[in-house]
Amino acid sequence: MNKIPNRQAICDVLIEKAKTDKDIVVLCSDSRGSSSMTPFAQEFPEQFVEVGIAEQNLVGIAAGLAKCGKKPFAASPASFLSTRSYEQVKVDCAYSNTNVKLIGVSGGVSYGALGMSHHSAQDIAAMSSVPNMRVYLPSDRFQTAKLIKALLEDDKPAYIRVGRNPVEDIYSEEFCPFELNKANLLAKGEDAAVIACGEMVRPAVDAAKMLEAEGIYITVLDMYCLKPLDREAVLEAAARTKLLVTMEEHSPFGGLGAMVSQLIGSRAPRKVINMALPDAPVITGTSGEVFEHYGLNANGLVIVIKENL
Template sequence: MANKIPNRQVICDTLLRLAENDPDIMVLASDSRGSAAMGPFADTFPEQFVEVGIAEQNIVGIAAGLAHSGKKPYVTSPACFLSMRSIEQIKVDVAYSATNVKLVGISGGVSYGALGMSHHSVQDLAVMRAIPGLAIVLPADRHETKKMTEALVSYEGGAYMRIGRNPVEDVYESDDYEFVIGQASKMREGTDITIIAAGETVRVALDAYAELLEAGVSARILNMHTIKPLDEAAIISAARETGRIITVEEHSIHGGLGAAVAEVVVQHHPVPVRILGIPDEPAIAGKTAEVFNHYGINASNIKQIALELLGR
């Protein structure tokens, strides 16, 4: 049966459970308790919930103040607004001030669909990567979302977690596995080529693995759930052992996962790298699957790219 639970609901459920024994956990919303699925948290722990309204700059500043007071604030706001309107506060109040603020960008990537460029967030990783000391994480499914939310509660320092809007197909069978921030998850072994993905494109990479296997290609699949701090060792090993890399992301081809991987490869073990994502244009409006297919973020195109890199 297909998963019907969106990652935003998993975050709420996890924080509800953790907050029962930790009164310092707080959730802040920018008129987004509904879209962030944080209504149950607000109802259960009203003293640990702050509704700021449509004031994204303020929400980050308030969260930083709460963190300075010993609280563990989670800011939940649409990724498109949180990553663009609040960037100065994230830079100064969170990063420069070294506050323990967790920023949750909901409905990230192109998951706002038909609302188009104003609501798409395909530049957020590039912007956040350039801010010192800010961790950046993207869960691939509901199981990883749970593990990631738990890990972030005990993670000291600022972090940006980007999730989509709708339920996504599971890539893990359960949450019974080890999750470590900054340590990539090897989803499949392979020797011919490596496909590195993050967030909802991990499912796409796994589908490509199956198609490549049928074509006689052994593909390594890495779930690079942490964009920063980046697992450079896993990338260098992939370059040395497979000789070719494809990156897949729900983000601009500039400054995101592909750029981060290429920066490591070119400095440590240069091999051919192909970056698959949103090109340098306003992404088309449409459902996530439609946008992905339009830009070739699908298994068949990844297979074709892999075969080209392998000279087949």
């Protein structure tokens, strides 16, 4: 079982690249521990900025550094980064189109028992609605590393949400196909299609294997790129299946399900079911317990597909 969380994969890439690129700067809001950025701060203290519990300043300073030619990565819990600093994200980063990469750590319900104040079930909707802001939810440590390396090569703003805990690998060191803003096809079937993002990709892959044993074959898309959405991949999946299911660790409003439904409704009408967190304060518990409670796991997906085929 993998023990490396995606947030650590981000730090590992930044450490590797910062050895030769002195323009890389990491900023934290009293969150170097929860962001797994302590090793970066220790190795490159002159390329690290601690702003304290001040998310608005975090984003504003990062934008200023970007305007000076730096490559800032601003890391903070997703629940705070996507709400407390929203105006700075909108104006200083997106409107000004500055090279700031926002790292929302402990996304979704990663903080578990700390409750709604620490959950980020609205960040996809919030960040996606801002012009010029790209939104990514990588599914495992290998894809996370590929994404960060790709984002280091451009100068546009982006929001990357990762969870708090290690997740089971989808890919491997040897096999991790990656093209920026292109979804990965993980399984191909004609009975149904599942489009998932972030930590929901693993359950989708597991469900595909469970269903295959019963003679049901589904398509699975790893839609790590929420904005821009890989519209072509969605439409191709819709063209060969009669049922689409989206899975996301997010509110039912404004996230992956809403994006897919909007596209399918206008281009290829068919049934779309959105599996998401409820429009209510989420129960307290570990991520696994929360997912189990709301059926956001492989068993829950199998049930939904079999009931709707």
